[in-house]
Amino acid sequence: MPTTGSKQAPCPPRRARFARGLKLGLPILLGYMPVGAAFGIVARDLGFTPLQAVTCSATALAGAGQFIGLALMKSGATALTVVAATSVVNLRYVLFGAAMSPHVSRVPLGGQAILAFTLTDETFAVNIDDNRRGNADAFSMAGVGAIAWVGWVSGTALGALTAGLIGDPSAWGVQFAMPAMFSALLVAQAEDRRHVVIGAVAAALAILLMLTLPADWYVLVTPVLAATLAAVVYR
Amino acid sequence: MSATYIWTVVIGMAVANFVVRFPPIAVLSRVALPGWLRRWLSFIPVSVMATLVIGAVVRPDGVWLPPAHNPYLLASLATGAIYWRSRSFVGATIAGVLLFVALRAAVG
Numbered sequence: 001m002p003t004t005g006s007k008q009a010p011c012p013p014r015r016a017r018f019a020r021g022l023k024l025g026l027p028i029l030l031g032y033m034p035v036g037a038a039f040g041i042v043a044r045d046l047g048f049t050p051l052q053a054v055t056c057s058a059t060a061l062a063g064a065g066q067f068i069g070l071a072l073m074k075s076g077a078t079a080l081t082v083v084a085a086t087s088v089v090n091l092r093y094v095l096f097g098a099a100m101s102p103h104v105s106r107v108p109l110g111g112q113a114i115l116a117f118t119l120t121d122e123t124f125a126v127n128i129d130d131n132r133r134g135n136a137d138a139f140s141m142a143g144v145g146a147i148a149w150v151g152w153v154s155g156t157a158l159g160a161l162t163a164g165l166i167g168d169p170s171a172w173g174v175q176f177a178m179p180a181m182f183s184a185l186l187v188a189q190a191e192d193r194r195h196v197v198i199g200a201v202a203a204a205l206a207i208l209l210m211l212t213l214p215a216d217w218y219v220l221v222t223p224v225l226a227a228t229l230a231a232v233v234y235r
Numbered sequence: 236m237s238a239t240y241i242w243t244v245v246i247g248m249a250v251a252n253f254v255v256r257f258p259p260i261a262v263l264s265r266v267a268l269p270g271w272l273r274r275w276l277s278f279i280p281v282s283v284m285a286t287l288v289i290g291a292v293v294r295p296d297g298v299w300l301p302p303a304h305n306p307y308l309l310a311s312l313a314t315g316a317i318y319w320r321s322r323s324f325v326g327a328t329i330a331g332v333l334l335f336v337a338l339r340a341a342v343g
Contacts, residue, residue: 096256128280179288183311
């Protein structure tokens with residue numbers, strides 16, 4: 001499969017598939033813009049220039065990892081500690097990448113790099129759901145990734161440039177944008193009885209592990225345990 | 236906070252995030268995975284989503300909230316139900332945020 005950008009050979013289906021991905025990712029844009037704006041505001045407050053805040057969002061695209069980074073910077077952590085902590089928080093992307101790998105085996109390495117770069121909780125969930133329905137391909141997934149990136153980066157720019165002008169974004173309920181999207185995506189994953197059971201088991205395990213494990217380790221440990229249980233029970 | 240410190244973190248985060256995202260895709264998509272591993276991986280998405288929802292709604296911002304006074308939990312259940320009926324991510328997400336604002340005023 002050739003990569004994107006061959007201008008001399010117009011291929012509407014390919015463009016149409018990318019456009020389909022953009023549309024599919026629209027809720028991600030809606031969710032990311034306000035949260036990205038919140039990141040921009042907090043980063044400016046901490047001493048980032050707008051350029052630094054926007055560069056961070058544009059190159060890391062790390063959501064929670066970026067917020068945790070800011071919190072650690074505020075407490076005076078070394079750069080190495082900040083980077084290590086955001087990596088640990090985002091170790092779940094290893095799982096996401098592994099789960100995505102069978103679906104992108106025919107995508108060339110460069111295309112895989114782009115899809116990997118735009119891999120987030122939300123793009124993963126939307127693309128996995130689309131794959132399950134048999135609709136996803138490299139171009140639609142790139143479209144989902146592109147619109148997510150635009151939402152996160154433009155939101156950050158908005159927040160960083162207007163920091164101090166707009167009030168507390170939490171007044172508009174923006175902190176629920178991501179949980180709302182996760183809730184819908186969880187229901188979308190519940191395709192049959194087995195998946196409903198696994199979801200419920202994972203939810204219970206998550207609460208147990210939140211109470212027992214330090215920091216946010218439950219984010220990584222819960223899916224590993226739940227999927228292992230499922231693989232053993234559902235042979 | 237020095238510019239060097241901020242830029243070091245920004246570049247470090249960019250590199251670190253690509254390193255956890257790219258190699259698993261690049262390597263695992265090029266090898267034939269055994270059946271048990273494929274089956275295990277097929278259960279990862281629903282497990283991850285359940286984990287992320289729970290984390291976001293029972294302990295928002297690191298504070299445990301009692302269920303009856305937790306607008307996150309109540310709005311999350313409503314959002315899931317709305318998606319179940321409508322099958323619209325955009326609609327469910329927007330309705331969920333509006334419900335959250337209303338519930339926060341009512342019970343939060």
